[in-house]
Amino acid sequence: MGAASTASEDTRPRRGRRVAAWIAIALALLIVGGIGAAISAANQWAERGALDPGSAGPAGTRALAEILRDHGIEVVTVRDRTAATDALAQGPATLVMPDAPALSDDAIRALAEGAADVVLLEPRARTLDLFLPGTQPSGVAAGRAVQPGCAMADAERSGAIAPGALYSASGSSAVTACYESDGAHGLVTGPHHGDGRVTAIDTRVLFTNEHLAEDGNAALAVNLMGRHPLVVWYVPGVGDTDLADANRSLGELTPPWVSPVIVLLLIAGVAAGIWRGRRFGPLVAERLPVTVRASETTEGRARLYARSGDALHAADQLRIGALGRLARLLGLGPGASAPEIADAAAGRTGLDAGAVRGILIDDIPRSDADLVALSARLRHLEDAVRTAVRPERTTR
Structure with a gap:
């Protein structure tokens, strides 16, 4: 039991x-x-909030929308195609449209049909092929400001910018390309509905709140989007898709x-x-073949010191032990230095501070007799400190 x-x-x-x-x-x-x-x-x-005219964050475009309004241009933010079509039907307007992968080609064409001008924000290859045939993405610029270098008046008035994504337009003669960098261009534009035009530009490094005040970014944005009294800014969403047969992945169906x-x-x-695999068991006491008493170890080290004749090393060991015991008697912490302990011992016992420092630090034994004398002085100093600190125990 x-x-x-x-x-x-x-x-x-x-x-x-x-x-x-x-x-x-x-x-x-x-x-x-x-x-x-x-x-x-x-x-x-x-x-x-990226490229959203209602966002005041670094990647938003609220600052650009406010600048356009200050120039007398009405900015309407729409988040579905029906509202965008209704807004464009009010009169000549500029459609500002980020890349919309959730829309089909027909839906994108129908949306842009009612706009006088179209500004494509960060367009991908498919969108470029729909509006600017022969134009395709061509890398990223080095980040330095470049001049327009083209015959487009709006770009010439804006001055230099530091473009982000680059586009190549070698396959089409109707496309005007500006801001050349590494053989490609940061802005491309082509015809749209007679006098209208379609412009493709990387907006994230130019027209967002974080970068709008740099170089000629603000001037270029106003020149591109402010040609008509109304700007319809379409912010696409996944719910506005017309791709009914799209096969969504598991990652798209689950929360982020x-x-x-x-x-x-x-x-x-x-x-x-x-x-759990590296868990250690309980400690096991190991049986040693030989057990050496501490007193034997001390005597052995003493014989080694005596044989080598190194009185200074032996004195250092005696002083180290005495300093530790004196520090505990005087209530000093483990970080107390030897001079601090010597001064505290002299102050408690009333002995001369120089003499106490000589015993604990300065005096150098030259022979075995000096070492024996130092040992006796250390012992007397410890007894004096102990008597001063605990007089009642010494009396008993």
């Missing part, structure tokens, strides 16, 4: 520790998952925080497996 009860009592704490460990792991995973979800949500909202949380769970699982 006694052995069984003892065994059961030993297993209970182990089970409790295991349960507590797994609870701690679960709480850590929940905390890390929450942090990952918050970061993912923050990134998602930051991405939503799911993928980082899965990765974090995998990392936490691997870490838990390594932790």
Whole structure:
């Protein structure tokens, strides 16, 4: 009975520790998952505000919209194709449209049909092929400001800019290309509905709130978008798609925080497996073949010092021990230096500070007799400090 009860009592704490460990792991995973979800949500909202005229963030374009309004141009922000078509039907207008991968070719053409001018923001190859045949993306600029170098009046009045994405227009003679860099151009424009035009430009490094005040960015934006009294700024969304037969991936169907949380769970699982797999057992006392008493070790080291005739080294060992004991007697911390201990001992005992420093630090023994004398002086100093600190124990 006694052995069984003892065994059961030993297993209970182990089970409790295991349960507590797994609870701690679960709480850590929940905390890390929450942090990952918050970061993912923050990134998602930051991405939503990109090129949005209602966003005041670094990647938004609210500053440009306000500048256009200051020039007497009405800016209408629409988030679906029906509203965009209705706004364009009010009169001559400029359609500002970011790349819309969720729309079909027919939907993009129908949307631009009612616009006098079209400004394409960060267009991809498909959008360029629809509006500017023969034009295609051609890398990224080096980040330095370049002059227009073309016959486009709006670009010449704006001055130099530092373009981002570049486009090549070698396959079409109707396209005007400006801001040449590394054999390609940062702006391309072509005809649209008679006197109208279509312009493609990388807006993220030019017209966003963060970069609008640089070089001639603001002037170029106003010149491109302000040719008509109305600007219809279309902000595409996934819900406005007309691709009914699109096959969406699992990553698109799940919230954006799911993928980082899965990765974090995998990392936490691997870490838990390594932790449990490398668990050490209880400490086991090892039986030594020989046990050497401390007194024998001390005597052996003393004989070595005596044989080598190194009185100074032996004196240092005696002083180190005496300084440690004196520091504890005087209530000094482990970080106290030898001069501090010597001064404290002299102050407590009333002895001459120079003499105490000579005993603990300065005096150098030249022979065995000097070493024996130093040992006696150290012992007398310790006795004096002990008497001064604890006089009642010494009297008894």
